[in-house]
Amino acid sequence: MRTILPTLLLIVTTLGFSNQADAQCKSFTKRMCLSELEGYTNNGQYNGAVLFEGEAASLVQTFYSGKDYRLYVCAHEAISDSLYYEVRDYKKTLIHTSKGAESNIFDFSVESTQQLYLTIKVPDMGTGNELKKNGCVSVLVGFKEEN
Amino acid sequence: MRTSNLLLAILATAILSACGGEKAETAAPKQAASDIDTSMIKEEIGEELYDRTKSMFYAMPTPLELQSLIEQSGGFFREDLLADPQKSTDYQTKEQEAFALGVFGTDMSYSTVFDQQQDALLYMAAAQRVAKKMGIRDPFNATLMERADKNQANKDSMLLIVSEIYWELNSQLQDENRNQIGLIVLAAGWVEGVFLGSKILEEGSPNPEMERVIADQRFIASQLDALFKDYANDPFIAQTESRFRSLVDRLLALPVSESPTTTRKEGGKTVIGGATTVDYTQEDLADIIRIAEETRNNIIAL
Numbered sequence: 001m002r003t004i005l006p007t008l009l010l011i012v013t014t015l016g017f018s019n020q021a022d023a024q025c026k027s028f029t030k031r032m033c034l035s036e037l038e039g040y041t042n043n044g045q046y047n048g049a050v051l052f053e054g055e056a057a058s059l060v061q062t063f064y065s066g067k068d069y070r071l072y073v074c075a076h077e078a079i080s081d082s083l084y085y086e087v088r089d090y091k092k093t094l095i096h097t098s099k100g101a102e103s104n105i106f107d108f109s110v111e112s113t114q115q116l117y118l119t120i121k122v123p124d125m126g127t128g129n130e131l132k133k134n135g136c137v138s139v140l141v142g143f144k145e146e147n
Numbered sequence: 148m149r150t151s152n153l154l155l156a157i158l159a160t161a162i163l164s165a166c167g168g169e170k171a172e173t174a175a176p177k178q179a180a181s182d183i184d185t186s187m188i189k190e191e192i193g194e195e196l197y198d199r200t201k202s203m204f205y206a207m208p209t210p211l212e213l214q215s216l217i218e219q220s221g222g223f224f225r226e227d228l229l230a231d232p233q234k235s236t237d238y239q240t241k242e243q244e245a246f247a248l249g250v251f252g253t254d255m256s257y258s259t260v261f262d263q264q265q266d267a268l269l270y271m272a273a274a275q276r277v278a279k280k281m282g283i284r285d286p287f288n289a290t291l292m293e294r295a296d297k298n299q300a301n302k303d304s305m306l307l308i309v310s311e312i313y314w315e316l317n318s319q320l321q322d323e324n325r326n327q328i329g330l331i332v333l334a335a336g337w338v339e340g341v342f343l344g345s346k347i348l349e350e351g352s353p354n355p356e357m358e359r360v361i362a363d364q365r366f367i368a369s370q371l372d373a374l375f376k377d378y379a380n381d382p383f384i385a386q387t388e389s390r391f392r393s394l395v396d397r398l399l400a401l402p403v404s405e406s407p408t409t410t411r412k413e414g415g416k417t418v419i420g421g422a423t424t425v426d427y428t429q430e431d432l433a434d435i436i437r438i439a440e441e442t443r444n445n446i447i448a449l
Contacts, residue, residue, distance in 0.1 A: 026318045041306055044209035044313025046321060060373075062208060062366040064216055065359075068416060089408040089422050096410075096417060107416040113363040114422040115370075143212055145219055147414065 025050060025136035033074030033138050036105060040070045040142025047139040051079060053132045054124035059139050064113045070142045071106040073120055076135025085120040109146050207333040207370060209313040210253040213340040214260040220357040222347045224261035229254045230447050232273035237449055242387055245328055246446040248277045249335025257343055259309050264299040271295055286315035327383050330374055334391050335446050337367060342443035345436040361435060362427040368398035394442045397435055402426045
């Protein structure tokens with residue numbers, strides 16, 4: 001019981017934090033990110049999470065031929081400078097990276113329908129555990145008829 | 148960890164301190180190189196980082212994109228194919244409600260894309276009734292419904308509103324850790340979308356572009372398959388997955404050809420060429436059309 005109780009408390013606290021953080025992420029995405037899809041139809045998916053230094057998130061998504069896509073990885077300013085993402089095909093071939101790029105927007109189309117793998121990374125900046133930077137990260141995808 | 152189980156993934160990561168009857172239908176599909184492969188991600192980001200990966204999304208598409216492709220490929224509107232919105236209050240079990248919400252949502256998207264906004268509003272209201280019973284209120288809030296009512300003459304505004312409805316639906320279910328419900332809603336919506344597309348394909352003159360759209364659903368089937376496997380221990384998924392299995396497996400049985408990926412810049416965007424192509428025969432399509440109809444009729448039956 002001595003060990004179970006703190007564990008339960010940790011779980012409850014963590015659950016509360018997760019839910020609250022996710023609600024904040026939704027609000028952050030609405031306020032700060034969705035406008036970047038202007039001119040595209042938002043695909044309606046919500047992919048948002050709080051990421052800390054040293055963490056990563058991945059997304060696998062099908063993209064159809066005949067559509068133009070905009071992929072936008074929107075991150076809170078606390079981690080946006082260090083965060084980067086990579087888009088790869090099913091054979092790990094690197095198609096796009098935001099590392100060194102001016103923006104987190106990737107406009108593209110596919111000649112044949114395929115699944116692409118997106119990996120978002122927040123590099124460890126060496127800060128102590130209690131000070132690790134963190135922030136909301138949302139992946140937004142918009143589509144429109146191919147030009 | 149997959150798209151619609153984001154919260155579960157976060158929770159797991161946090162706690163761990165660091166995410167038909169015929170032969171062709173029942174045969175276990177072979178894993179193609181194009182199928183989802185988490186080992187690839189593990190290799191790419193490194194084992195240690197993978198273990199700390201916050202979440203792995205397997206994004207299940209909303210029906211708007213598929214319906215838009217069907218329209219773009221020369222599809223047309225057939226009101227007679229749509230589910231009966233008057234039955235929205237008849238669905239009683241959690242399973243029936245999730246199926247109905249998915250189906251009505253797709254019918255709403257289909258009507259919107261084909262600029263049949265009166266029908267779109269009918270299905271929006273039907274989806275709202277079902278969603279309310281399921282405790283899902285965010286996507287059908289008064290502001291959004293009022294905007295839909297005021298903008299029904301404007302297709303672009305209606306498309307925006309429908310995409311917002313899906314965004315709110317997905318985010319609410321994720322926030323409330325009800326991702327398995329979200330998965331089944333989107334799976335049912337996908338079945339309805341494949342059903343509508345395949346019936347239009349069956350009725351219209353030969354249309355290779357639309358054939359391709361239907362065959363490409365193999366990719367979505369592989370995402371669904373991965374999600375179902377991920378949730379194999381969830382009682383709700385275990386109870387409902389079998390309804391989708393014959394369609395998923397039949398699509399997964401389609402072979403996929405692979406060629407090297409190419410990229411080039413064109414008018415400010417990157418064009419990704421090569422990669423994967425789903426191969427199919429007319430017999431395959433006939434089979435998929437039949438199974439899609441059976442599956443759809445099965446999920447809307449009371």
